[in-house]
Amino acid sequence: MKEDSKARPWFLASCLCAFTAGHMINYSVILFAQDMLGSAWLSGLGLGLCFGPPLLLGWFAGVLCDRLAPGRVIQAAQGVFALAAAALWFTQQRGTAGAPTLLLAAACAGVAWSFASPARMAALAQIVPAAQLKGSSVLFNVFVMLGFGLGPLMIALLKRAGGWRLVVQGIVVLVALASVLLLPVRTRRGSQHRQSVAAEVREGLAAVRGRPLLLQLMLVAMAGYLAMGPMQVLLPKLATAQLGLAELQRGLLLGSLALSLILGGVLAMVLGPRVRHGAAIFAATLGAGAALALLGSAHDVGPALALLAAVGMLGGMGLSLIVAGIQAEAPLAVRGRVLSMYTIISQVVPAASGVLAGALVQGFGVSVALWVCGGTLVALMLINLMWMRALRTQRS
Numbered sequence: 001m002k003e004d005s006k007a008r009p010w011f012l013a014s015c016l017c018a019f020t021a022g023h024m025i026n027y028s029v030i031l032f033a034q035d036m037l038g039s040a041w042l043s044g045l046g047l048g049l050c051f052g053p054p055l056l057l058g059w060f061a062g063v064l065c066d067r068l069a070p071g072r073v074i075q076a077a078q079g080v081f082a083l084a085a086a087a088l089w090f091t092q093q094r095g096t097a098g099a100p101t102l103l104l105a106a107a108c109a110g111v112a113w114s115f116a117s118p119a120r121m122a123a124l125a126q127i128v129p130a131a132q133l134k135g136s137s138v139l140f141n142v143f144v145m146l147g148f149g150l151g152p153l154m155i156a157l158l159k160r161a162g163g164w165r166l167v168v169q170g171i172v173v174l175v176a177l178a179s180v181l182l183l184p185v186r187t188r189r190g191s192q193h194r195q196s197v198a199a200e201v202r203e204g205l206a207a208v209r210g211r212p213l214l215l216q217l218m219l220v221a222m223a224g225y226l227a228m229g230p231m232q233v234l235l236p237k238l239a240t241a242q243l244g245l246a247e248l249q250r251g252l253l254l255g256s257l258a259l260s261l262i263l264g265g266v267l268a269m270v271l272g273p274r275v276r277h278g279a280a281i282f283a284a285t286l287g288a289g290a291a292l293a294l295l296g297s298a299h300d301v302g303p304a305l306a307l308l309a310a311v312g313m314l315g316g317m318g319l320s321l322i323v324a325g326i327q328a329e330a331p332l333a334v335r336g337r338v339l340s341m342y343t344i345i346s347q348v349v350p351a352a353s354g355v356l357a358g359a360l361v362q363g364f365g366v367s368v369a370l371w372v373c374g375g376t377l378v379a380l381m382l383i384n385l386m387w388m389r390a391l392r393t394q395r396s
Contacts, residue, residue, distance in 0.1 A: 044358020
């Protein structure tokens, strides 16, 4: 549709601004806890609050995305991101006494992520033709990962130029820009036939259970996202404690994730029509887990960069194919609820693994924590490979 093709660039630009701002909030919580408050455990707890609320709110968010126009849900979530930025402002004003407002910022971000992520995925399905949905979903995931990679780089550059005050101002600007860019995008309300929230959630769960490939994609996404939380918590610690990098160098190391994640998404777009998606998902995720584990042994910048690039490219490729598969398999009538389940996975699993990674690094050091996280991912994917027949045989 002509209207859809005009809306798509505005929508994707809004996504990039929103995801970058959201991940800047996440990373600010982690870095402030580690640098100013000196607590790796608090950084893990902060990450848990950033991504934990979807475990409860995500179910309602999915129902809301099937009832209301997703664009309205997105704009409301943007307002909550702005509240998180305000809490960060008070945190940097209070310095070492800022733990309560830091955790408040993390909690606000978690509430915003609960609604923003499924609503943006549901909106994407409305503004692109069905034939282009799978490819557009891979591109959408590239923007998600780009925001994840740009977050720490933006923090490093802005903090160097003007301290935490400028970082928070940058977040506010990006949140506002994301809302403005969304104005030309028109989305539609869902079905007017409504049941109770619990009944609609059960309907969504039944749709996932009734489709073996969709169910297995959801389960393998759980395993794949185990790496995301530890990367956010452990990489800043690896950069300073094991590699001895200064603040800007640390930001550049973390920001190098952006390039590798983009390349992973591009690989998914290029190889997608040519490879069996199921086999590619297993191979990429197993490789990412192995590289993450080996990162624990890296004591020089060169090997660390190479392994980080492998984690980003392989993880980005695998997750992009998973997202595309879920979008393609989700039934239209319950799409918002299915996508909210994916969002719950993509946010709660990193939150839980991030909290555990924070505890591991506190007790055993960053090297052991990386080995445990990477090894766990490899073990889970090998188990999945043995029984997930529908995913193993998935072609495209």
